[in-house]
Amino acid sequence: MAANDADSLGEETVSQYVKALKKIFVIEDMPAWCPNLRSKSVIRTSDTRYFTDPSIAVAALGVGPGDLMNDLNTFGYLFEAMAIRDLRCYAEALDGTVYHYHDASGLECDAIVHLRNGSYGLIEIKLGGARLVEEGAKTLESLSGKIDSTRMKSPSFRMVVVANGDYAYRRKDDGILVCPISSLRP
DSSP: OGGGOSSOOOHHHHHHHHHHHHHTTSEEEEOBOOOOBSSOOOBOOOOEEEESSTHHHHHHHTOOHHHHHTOHHHHHHHHHHHHHHHHHHHHHHTTEEEEEEEBTTSOEEEEEEEETTSOEEEEEEOOOSHHHHHHHHHHHHHHHHHBOTTTSOOOSEEEEEESOOSOOEEOTTTOOEEEEGGGOOO
16 A cells, blocks of 8 residues: 555554454455365465455446456456355355465465365366366365375365356366356355
8 A cells, every 4th residue: 555655554544444344344354274284384374355245346446347358367356256255155055164275385275165064175266268277276186185184074076166158067187176157056
């Protein structure tokens, strides 16, 4: 914020703004997931913050569909926020929680849906296209390989959520699901 404004805000002021935005349900935090790992990777435990509805960000930016199509990086972030919002709704209907994963080696997983019975699924969120789906699948493979399955269950599913498509399918080589966001239901 300091780079864009001559006046700086104090830490306490920012904290109060964040608290107020949470109170009126504009933003919410997603906690970090801390699984049992085979490696001694340091897991980052700070929350990730999302708009409760990504349309708030679109309105604040003052952009429209054409602007987003010309800036796929920004569109990707907004799509991820929308997918997280949907996953949270579906997980809550199943008495579950959505987490994120990030370790010191740089490995990140967009969402982990964890149910009370210990079952969980690993989810990467990508706009789509073969290259991005493959990138998401590699992330899911890497994280799956780090989980100590002698101390906790293996993931019930691994999935790449994409923006569009006519149907969901399971990849033959690794069993990873590729699902258009429109196919998700609780």
